[in-house]
Amino acid sequence: MSDASYPDDLLYHPEHDWARIEDGVATFGITWYAQDSLGEVVFFEPPAVGTSVSKDDPYTEVESVKAVSDVVAPMSGEIVEVNSAVADNPETINDEPYGEGWLVKVKLSDPDEASSLLDAAAYKATLT
Amino acid sequence: MPSTAETALQRTALYERHAAAGAKLVPFAGWEMPVQYAGIREEHLAVRRDVGVFDVSHMGQVESRGPEAEAFLQRVLSNDVRRIPKGGAQYSLLCREDGGILDDLFTYRLAECEFLTVTNAANHERDLAWLQERSAGFDVDVIDRAPEFAMLAVQGPKARKLMASLADGALPPRMHCCQREIAGAPMLVCGTGYTGEDGVELLLEPADAPAVWDAIAEAGATPCGLGARDTLRLEVCFHLYGNDMDEHRNAIEAGLGWCCKEETGFIGADVVARARTTGTPEKLAAFVMEGRGIARQGNAINGGGVVTSGTFSPCLERGIGMGYVTSERAKPGTRLEIDVRGTIRSAMTERKPLYHAEGNH
Numbered sequence: 001m002s003d004a005s006y007p008d009d010l011l012y013h014p015e016h017d018w019a020r021i022e023d024g025v026a027t028f029g030i031t032w033y034a035q036d037s038l039g040e041v042v043f044f045e046p047p048a049v050g051t052s053v054s055k056d057d058p059y060t061e062v063e064s065v066k067a068v069s070d071v072v073a074p075m076s077g078e079i080v081e082v083n084s085a086v087a088d089n090p091e092t093i094n095d096e097p098y099g100e101g102w103l104v105k106v107k108l109s110d111p112d113e114a115s116s117l118l119d120a121a122a123y124k125a126t127l128t
Numbered sequence: 129m130p131s132t133a134e135t136a137l138q139r140t141a142l143y144e145r146h147a148a149a150g151a152k153l154v155p156f157a158g159w160e161m162p163v164q165y166a167g168i169r170e171e172h173l174a175v176r177r178d179v180g181v182f183d184v185s186h187m188g189q190v191e192s193r194g195p196e197a198e199a200f201l202q203r204v205l206s207n208d209v210r211r212i213p214k215g216g217a218q219y220s221l222l223c224r225e226d227g228g229i230l231d232d233l234f235t236y237r238l239a240e241c242e243f244l245t246v247t248n249a250a251n252h253e254r255d256l257a258w259l260q261e262r263s264a265g266f267d268v269d270v271i272d273r274a275p276e277f278a279m280l281a282v283q284g285p286k287a288r289k290l291m292a293s294l295a296d297g298a299l300p301p302r303m304h305c306c307q308r309e310i311a312g313a314p315m316l317v318c319g320t321g322y323t324g325e326d327g328v329e330l331l332l333e334p335a336d337a338p339a340v341w342d343a344i345a346e347a348g349a350t351p352c353g354l355g356a357r358d359t360l361r362l363e364v365c366f367h368l369y370g371n372d373m374d375e376h377r378n379a380i381e382a383g384l385g386w387c388c389k390e391e392t393g394f395i396g397a398d399v400v401a402r403a404r405t406t407g408t409p410e411k412l413a414a415f416v417m418e419g420r421g422i423a424r425q426g427n428a429i430n431g432g433g434v435v436t437s438g439t440f441s442p443c444l445e446r447g448i449g450m451g452y453v454t455s456e457r458a459k460p461g462t463r464l465e466i467d468v469r470g471t472i473r474s475a476m477t478e479r480k481p482l483y484h485a486e487g488n489h
Contacts, residue, residue: 065172
């Protein structure tokens with residue numbers, strides 16, 4: 001598994017999710033802390049493209065051997081792409097939570113929601 | 129996690145070892161126990177292919193000693209206690225008068241009139257009270273020994289070889305026990321376990337546990353947590369009390385008729401005998417998920433029934449589980465539709481165990 005890291009170029013939701021915003025579309029994933037708490041991810045079934053997600057509401061689940069964890073949307077919008085490769089190799093979420101382990105891409109309905117998210121330093125402060 | 133319970137959690141003699149090793153510690157049956165060290169899958173596979181060591185000091189122990197210890201245990205335990213030789217072990221159930229299961233237990237005969245019974249942590253106090261109450265009329269002392277024992281399990285195809293290198297004499301065969309020194313500490317060594325692999329369980333003084341743990345780990349055993357213990361036992365369909373049976377289930381529906389000998393007249397025997405003759409509306413079935421997805425405890429099974437244990441099997445690389453279904457559908461080869469948090473997923477019932485340890489069919 002990877003070492004703890006919280007890249008500076010991401011925005012964070014206090015329920016351990018991140019968003020990377022590019023041109024009105026955000027990539028979502030779970031943080032290093034989330035995957036470490038969960039343990040090895042063994043199952044992820046991507047939600048359907050076209051599904052609406054609402055900030056602070058669960059939009060999918062990831063499962064480890066032992067537990068199921070809801071994944072909360074850090075921002076609102078419509079899913080435009082899902083990471084099917086992760087469905088085949090769910091452990092990618094542990095290995096590269098911010099890279100190949102991304103979960104969905106969302107066309108944002110309210111880009112201003114970004115202002116309510118945390119930067120890396122503020123998110124890290126919530127973990128201690 | 130209930131925060132109110134956390135303040136009162138007990139710690140085993142190995143707590144410092146777990147914390148230092150970076151184990152994830154969780155509340156379990158009133159104890160703060162390691163659920164995993166490096167990762168459940170890795171620990172699981174270490175036990176299937178090599179050897180792992182578990183701290184199971186949360187388990188309780190009750191001693192029954194006295195001229196009528198055997199007669200007493202024959203009355204309260206479901207199996208035929210007379211068949212346990214000195215230095216032998218036996219699995220049995222503790223049943224209520226109505227046949228409801230209070231606990232499942234291993235009992236070791238240490239001497240002609242001296243037995244040690246291992247209880248599940250969550251049930252220990254209830255078992256102890258039940259046993260002491262029912263010992264009236266028998267010339268037997270029923271003594272709580274839980275505070276006096278730490279308990280380790282060393283399991284896996286290489287467990288015996290590892291333990292033999294640390295022991296002062298031969299290890300007991302399966303389903304037997306004997307007194308030995310391991311890494312210099314005196315202890316009861318038992319040829320039992322909860323993983324489906326060969327191995328031993330050790331009952332020793334808590335003060336000796338850290339040095340013994342270190343010696344076993346240094347000899348090459350992978351430290352394993354309760355997470356791997358659960359996946360290992362479920363692959364081989366060993367019951368977990370509170371999940372797969374409880375006081376509302378009897379031995380026959382739980383598939384545990386094999387450890388009930390009604391002719392001994394144990395408490396609950398008449399109910400078990402009747403259930404054995406007439407059958408039960410439901411039975412515990414083992415299943416393997418047909419696609420991806422993992423059924424979990426509490427998921428409803430269409431047509432009546434519920435999943436009692438469900439996890440991801442590291443060996444089968446599928447979701448597996450056990451659950452109660454109508455007896456007709458408990459037969460191997462039946463397709464079950466399970467409601468996994470709103471998604472219907474199919475599973476196939478299979479013969480137990482779901483995984484066969486190599487060379488151990």
